[in-house]
Amino acid sequence: MHRSDPLDPRDRGGPAQPLLTVAGLRKHFAVHGGFLNRRIGTVHAVDDVSFAVRKGETLGIVGESGCGKSTAARLLMRLIEPDAGEVIFDGDPVGRESGISVSDMRRQMQLVFQDSYSSLNPRMTVVESIAYAPRIHGMKRAAAIGRAEALLAKSGLEPERFARRYPHELSGGQRQRVNIARALALDPRLVILDEAVSALDKSIEAQMLNLLTELQRQLSLTYIFISHDLDVVEFVSDRILVMYLGQIVETGPVAAIYDHPRHPYTRALLASKPTLDPDRRATEPPLAGDPPSPIDPPSGCRFRTRCPFAEAVCAEILPPLMAADGDPEHLVACHIAEAQTSKAVHLA
Amino acid sequence: MADAAISSTAIPAAPAAARPVVGYWRNVGRRLARDPVTIVVSLVLLGIVCIAAFAPLVSTGAPFEGSVLHRLAPIGTPGHWLGTDEGGRDLWTRLCYGGRLSLLAGVIPVMAALCVGGGLGLFAGYAGGTVNSVIMRLMDVFYAFPSVLLAIAICGVLGNGFGNAVLALSIVFVPPLTRIAETVTAQTRRLDFVEAARASGSTAFQVMRHHVLPNVLGPILVYATSLISLSIILSAGLSFLGLGVTPPRPEWGVMLNALRSAIYVQPYVAALPGLMIFVTSMCFNLMSDGLRSAMDVKLDA
Amino acid sequence: MFQFAVRRLLLAVPVLFGVSLVVFALVHIAPGDPIDLLLPPEASPEVVAQVKALFGFDKPLYVQYFLWLRSALTGNFGVSIFNAQPVLGQLLVALGHTFLLAIPAAFLGFGLGVALGLTAALNHGRWPDKLCSAITTTGVSLPNYWAAIVLVLFAAVLHPWLPAQGIWPDGVPLLGQLRYLVLPVGALSLIPMGVIGRFTRATAIEVLNQEFVSALTAKGLTRLPVLRHVCKNAAPPVLALMGLQFGYLLGGSILVETVFNWPGSGYLLNLAIFRRDIPILQATVVVLAFFFVILNLVVDVAQAAIDPRLRR
Numbered sequence: 019m020h021r022s023d024p025l026d027p028r029d030r031g032g033p034a035q036p037l038l039t040v041a042g043l044r045k046h047f048a049v050h051g052g053f054l055n056r057r058i059g060t061v062h063a064v065d066d067v068s069f070a071v072r073k074g075e076t077l078g079i080v081g082e083s084g085c086g087k088s089t090a091a092r093l094l095m096r097l098i099e100p101d102a103g104e105v106i107f108d109g110d111p112v113g114r115e116s117g118i119s120v121s122d123m124r125r126q127m128q129l130v131f132q133d134s135y136s137s138l139n140p141r142m143t144v145v146e147s148i149a150y151a152p153r154i155h156g157m158k159r160a161a162a163i164g165r166a167e168a169l170l171a172k173s174g175l176e177p178e179r180f181a182r183r184y185p186h187e188l189s190g191g192q193r194q195r196v197n198i199a200r201a202l203a204l205d206p207r208l209v210i211l212d213e214a215v216s217a218l219d220k221s222i223e224a225q226m227l228n229l230l231t232e233l234q235r236q237l238s239l240t241y242i243f244i245s246h247d248l249d250v251v252e253f254v255s256d257r258i259l260v261m262y263l264g265q266i267v268e269t270g271p272v273a274a275i276y277d278h279p280r281h282p283y284t285r286a287l288l289a290s291k292p293t294l295d296p297d298r299r300a301t302e303p304p305l306a307g308d309p310p311s312p313i314d315p316p317s318g319c320r321f322r323t324r325c326p327f328a329e330a331v332c333a334e335i336l337p338p339l340m341a342a343d344g345d346p347e348h349l350v351a352c353h354i355a356e357a358q359t360s361k362a363v364h365l366a
Numbered sequence: 367m368a369d370a371a372i373s374s375t376a377i378p379a380a381p382a383a384a385r386p387v388v389g390y391w392r393n394v395g396r397r398l399a400r401d402p403v404t405i406v407v408s409l410v411l412l413g414i415v416c417i418a419a420f421a422p423l424v425s426t427g428a429p430f431e432g433s434v435l436h437r438l439a440p441i442g443t444p445g446h447w448l449g450t451d452e453g454g455r456d457l458w459t460r461l462c463y464g465g466r467l468s469l470l471a472g473v474i475p476v477m478a479a480l481c482v483g484g485g486l487g488l489f490a491g492y493a494g495g496t497v498n499s500v501i502m503r504l505m506d507v508f509y510a511f512p513s514v515l516l517a518i519a520i521c522g523v524l525g526n527g528f529g530n531a532v533l534a535l536s537i538v539f540v541p542p543l544t545r546i547a548e549t550v551t552a553q554t555r556r557l558d559f560v561e562a563a564r565a566s567g568s569t570a571f572q573v574m575r576h577h578v579l580p581n582v583l584g585p586i587l588v589y590a591t592s593l594i595s596l597s598i599i600l601s602a603g604l605s606f607l608g609l610g611v612t613p614p615r616p617e618w619g620v621m622l623n624a625l626r627s628a629i630y631v632q633p634y635v636a637a638l639p640g641l642m643i644f645v646t647s648m649c650f651n652l653m654s655d656g657l658r659s660a661m662d663v664k665l666d667a
Numbered sequence: 668m669f670q671f672a673v674r675r676l677l678l679a680v681p682v683l684f685g686v687s688l689v690v691f692a693l694v695h696i697a698p699g700d701p702i703d704l705l706l707p708p709e710a711s712p713e714v715v716a717q718v719k720a721l722f723g724f725d726k727p728l729y730v731q732y733f734l735w736l737r738s739a740l741t742g743n744f745g746v747s748i749f750n751a752q753p754v755l756g757q758l759l760v761a762l763g764h765t766f767l768l769a770i771p772a773a774f775l776g777f778g779l780g781v782a783l784g785l786t787a788a789l790n791h792g793r794w795p796d797k798l799c800s801a802i803t804t805t806g807v808s809l810p811n812y813w814a815a816i817v818l819v820l821f822a823a824v825l826h827p828w829l830p831a832q833g834i835w836p837d838g839v840p841l842l843g844q845l846r847y848l849v850l851p852v853g854a855l856s857l858i859p860m861g862v863i864g865r866f867t868r869a870t871a872i873e874v875l876n877q878e879f880v881s882a883l884t885a886k887g888l889t890r891l892p893v894l895r896h897v898c899k900n901a902a903p904p905v906l907a908l909m910g911l912q913f914g915y916l917l918g919g920s921i922l923v924e925t926v927f928n929w930p931g932s933g934y935l936l937n938l939a940i941f942r943r944d945i946p947i948l949q950a951t952v953v954v955l956a957f958f959f960v961i962l963n964l965v966v967d968v969a970q971a972a973i974d975p976r977l978r979r
Contacts, residue, residue: 095565121567129565137558141390141580147559150576151566184390204566507685510960511952512918515936519952522940523693599810603922606812607937622813626926633820640813648808655804 026207026238028126029073031109036070037208037240038094038127043067043103045093049313059313063089065264067103068339071208076234076241078255078272080248080287084312086264087244091212094242095129096120108207125155128201132213134193138185145170145181148200155204169199172236174229191222195229202237210242215250227254248291252276257347260284263312263320266339270348280342280350282325319353327354394584397660404656411649414642418465427456429463429616438632449635452624453614457635461642464616467528468643471601471610471617472650474532476593479539484586486540487547491582492555492574502548505541513538517600521609528617531610535597546589550582584661591654595647602643618643672968679964686956687739691732694949735949744950749942754950757935762954765924765931769916771852776859777909780806783860784867789894791872800868806861812922815854819926822850832928851927855920859912866908870901903973910966914959 044066049059064086071077079087092098094105096113104111107126111117131137138147148166153159167177173195185193194214201209211230215223227250234241245251251258251272258275260268260283268281279285286305305324310316319337322328331353339349398404417424426447432455439450448458490501508516520534554560555578563573604610605619613620618639625636726734738745744754780803787799822829830847874880874897883893921933928934932951939947 092561097561097565124565124567129562131558131562133558137562139559139563139577139581142576150563151568154566154568154572200562503681506682507689510682510686510963511956512915512959514915514919514921515952515955518921518936518940519690519693519948522948595808599808602810603812606922607925609940622816626816629816629820629824633824637813637817637820640810640816643810643813644808647810648805651804651808 028207029108033073035073035109037073037108038071038242039104039106040070040094041068041104041106043090043093043105044101045089045098046101061312062264062315063312064093064100067261067264067266069259069266069269071240071242072257073207074234074238074240075256076243076254078251078258079242079244079261080246080251080258081261082246082287084263085261086312087261088212089264090261091129091210091242091244094210095124095127097129125204126206127208127210128204128206129210129212130194130197130201130214132216134190134197134217135185137197138193140185143182143184144175144188144196145177147185147196148203151200151203166199166203169202170196172202172233173199174225175199189222190218191226194218194226198226198229198233202233206239208240208242210244212244213246214243216245216247223250230254248288260287263310263315265320266351267321268348268350268352269339270342270345274345274348278343280348280355281321281352282327282354283321319351325354329354390580394657394660398656401656401660403652404660407649407652407656410645411653414465414646414649415469417462418469421459421462421466425456425459425462427459429455429459430614431455438628438635440632441634448638449632451621451635452628457638460616460621461618461639464618464621464639465642467611467615467617468598468602468619469646471528471532471535472594472598472646475535475539475597475601476590478532478536479543479593480586480590482536483540483543484547484590487544487549488551488574488578488582490544491548491551492570492578494552494555498548498552501544505544508537508541509545513596514600514603517604518607518609521604526609526612528611528615531601531604534604535600538600539593539597542593543586543590547582547586550585551578554578554581588654588658588661591657592651595650595654598643598647598650668972671971675964675967675971679960683957683960686960687736687953688732690949690952690956691735693952694945695728695731739950739953745946747944747947749938749944749947754946757947758932758950758954761930761932761935761951764929765917765920765933767848768851768855768920768923768929768931769913771848772855773859773909773913773916775852776856777863777912779856780860780863781867781905783864785871785894785898787864787868788871788875791875796868799864803861803864803868806857807865809857809861810922811854811857812926814857815851815923815926818850818854851923851929854926855916855923858919859909859916862912863905863909867901867905870904871897874900903970907966907970910962910969914962918955918959 043064045064047061047063049061067086067090069077079090081087089098093100093103105123106112107118107123112123113120138144142150145163145166148169149157149159149162152162152165157165167181170177170180175192175195180188180192180196185196188196197214215226218226230241231254233239241254243251243254255272257270258268258272259266260275260281262283268275268279268284275284276288279288283305290305310320310323316323316333318334319325319328319332322332325332335353337351337353339351342348342350342355421429426445432450432453434454436446436450437452437454439446441447441449443449446456446458448456448461451457451460486501486505490498511519517531517534517538520537521530524530524534560573560577563577568576601610602617602619602622605612605617606623608623611617611620613624621639622636622643625639628636735745742755744758746752747754747757783799783803787796787803790796819832829849877900880893880897883896888896917932919933920931921936923929924931924933925937932955935947936951938944939951
């Protein structure tokens with residue numbers, strides 16, 4: 019479901035153009051060790067990741083720890099420099115002369131972190147933290163404080179009671195509201211939420227999700243929602259990206275993914291959700307073993323070492339993202355899934 | 367997105383806090399003001415500083431005039447309530463005037479080293495990578511010397527004099543201050559709010575000024591205060607060895623050295639300059655401790 | 668582990684080079700020509716040139732540095748300008764005397780420090796804590812040369828129990844020798860006692876606050892066994908600091924040695940500075956600094972051996 023709102027004056031390409039296009043994003047980290055601190059391995063944190071985010075939608079990114087979701091978020095914000103790949107914001111390549119600069123991109127794209135406490139400067143009051151970004155971009159102090167207080171109110175915190183407080187005086191949920199307000203201070207069009215609600219109590223988490231939904235509606239925001247919690251992602255997202263060891267293994271509309279997942283990893287992930295239904299008890303774990311380390315990952319399909327359907331071709335060729343079930347929205351990177359699809363088509 | 371009932375986004379009941387919220391440093395100040403040890407120590411230090419600063423007003427004689435006839439008079443001699451030194455000069459007066467050089471020799475090197483070392487450490491901690499390694503390895507070479515040894519070696523090279531002693535001590539204190547500044551800065555640099563500040567488009571300088579510096583200043587100041595205590599002892603020690611201030615200028619270390627042989631004649635008088643060094647140094651140490659406890663505990667909510 | 672030790676050793680080499688360079692530079696940028704101390708001002712130019720050539724002062728500085736370094740690596744530190752005796756011999760004798768003070772002072776200071784620190788930590792907030800903290804803070808704030816003077820004052824001048832100065836003359840029996848040691852060792856041990864005491868207290872308090880201690884007590888462990896666990900956890904950083912403090916004892920003994928006219932390396936250094944005896948000056952500072960670097964290295968490796976998290 020897209021939000022069909024009037025166009026933002028900063029909009030450059032109209033509703034059909036994706037707000038964010040990522041092509042071939044790659045980041046490898048060197049591992050040092052051994053004698054003389056040589057480079058003994060490479061962490062393939064993010065490998066050839068490409069996707070697009072449409073205006074007004076919420077794209078969920080799921081995966082286990084170490085799959086590269088947080089690194090991807092930081093790469094998008096250019097907090098880490100990518101080794102390769104292109105990021106295009108509303109048609110303008112980021113960091114190129116023909117496009118927009120990194121700092122301009124940062125005015126339109128913001129990030130909310132997971133740890134609510136360490137995201138806030140303990141020596142600054144809440145309102146100062148929110149007003150910081152507008153001030154360094156030239157806004158006068160009084161105007162910035164006013165804007166900060168308005169954002170606090172929008173995020174559900176009364177300015178009279180909370181503006182002059184310090185982070186240590188707030189609860190986790192309140193701090194996260196402050197973080198959201200701070201992310202909105204520069205009036206961004208895209209907000210990346212990196213496990214933003216994961217550390218909160220369930221009831222607070224629910225309130226936060228409702229707040230995020232409300233803000234998206236009011237301010238015509240686009241979200242990238244990163245999480246490992248499958249239920250939350252299902253609730254919040256329009257489309258989903260499933261990542262494994264630095265690569266995208268499946269992507270598609272949330273209904274398609276959750277109702278008929280195609281990639282063995284996605285299926286295992288969804289099957290591993292604990293359920294209260296006594297008729298659907300899990301008798302054995304759907305996924306065996308620990309995730310392999312992202313240092314020097316397996317050749318070909320990275321999931322093949324844990325995949326019950328792995329064939330010889332899986333070790334040789336990296337499966338590309340291709341449409342499954344003939345649905346151009348639902349893409350899978352799996353040789354077996356394609357074979358099953360084409361077999362189904364062939365039989366049909 | 368599934369259509370879910372949108373419940374209210376109102377805040378839950380906030381913890382009641384009727385008293386006004388104060389800033390971090392104001393809170394530190396309040397804690398300091400409530401600690402009895404800190405109060406006593408501050409008063410003593412204030413007393414010593416005032417006596418040294420206003421020496422001409424509080425002393426009972428002249429620091430350089432004395433008659434050898436009256437040398438080494440005991441404590442309680444009329445006109446010289448703390449006795450006289452080996453040249454017949456009033457000891458109380460010499461102690462007052464001596465305080466000036468001794469205190470300055472304690473404070474100036476630390477301030478100088480704080481600027482240089484603190485700045486270097488901040489820069490190294492923020493920059494990271496090769497820059498950090500180069501700076502810290504360089505500091506390691508100087509760290510290889512025990513501080514007393516290095517101070518003496520530099521002074522021995524440069525020659526006597528108050529200025530040389532101050533310079534030597536400043537050099538000696540730069541590596542430890544750099545090290546602590548680098549450690550704290552590197553720790554703070556990794557925290558999310560610094561990343562968030564970078565993500566909002568600040569320049570490195572803005573981030574350092576608004577986010578890093580206020581958070582690292584505390585631990586650095588605590589350490590610097592304890593260094594002042596060491597500086598007072600070391601500078602007096604240098605003069606004691608003849609490497610710092612030279613006679614007849616009054617300074618506690620010089621006086622201690624000159625009166626050393628007077629132990630056999632007037633033992634208590636001979637010990638007085640050292641007592642001043644000890645008391646002053648102890649006060650700074652206790653101040654440093656008080657500062658650390660005031661800043662250490664999580665601020666009560 | 669072995670890799671870590673070797674890597675650490677390799678890292679120490681450039682530091683050692685840097686140290687030798689710094690010392691050499693320090694000594695040679697000093698104003699004043701050492702020749703002036705040896706020869707009267709009216710000495711003829713030929714004599715001056717001869718003496719210069721004898722000591723190698725006529726060559727350019729970097730050549731002097733390399734020549735000195737090369738012979739130093741073989742153990743030959745040259746000959747003292749003052750008394751024409753080999754430097755290394757004098758230095759070793761002096762170092763021996765310093766060790767005579769430093770080792771007992773280390774034992775005394777560290778032992779007292781640990782005892783005070785632990786007592787303070789176990790009674791955190793109560794009067795034993797305040798008393799022990801006062802003692803250790805005093806130790807750190809005392810100028811040890813003044814403490815030495817006061818000790819001499821009370822133990823030798825006012826009440827002539829112990830000798831006031833110097834190392835014993837030849838022929839004094841062992842028990843008599845100990846009498847000469849008491850005062851200097853006592854004075855020297857004060858600062859290590861204070862430093863170790865304060866650090867032990869802080870470390871022990873941190874360990875006691877950790878959850879595993881509560882877990883142990885909840886399991887029913889009484890005071891003494893818990894104390895053993897606390898010691899095992901608090902020991903590594905305290906031991907590391909002890910190593911460093913021993914280095915400071917060696918390098919910083921000069922002040923106490925001066926008070927007692929104790930012929931140690933610090934005393935030698937003092938004389939060398941005033942006589943501008945460059946070979947002795949260079950050798951003493953370099954050897955002491957080298958010792959400190961090696962000590963640091965040993966401490967680092969020992970710590971990494973105990974705590975694997977430290978092996979970067």
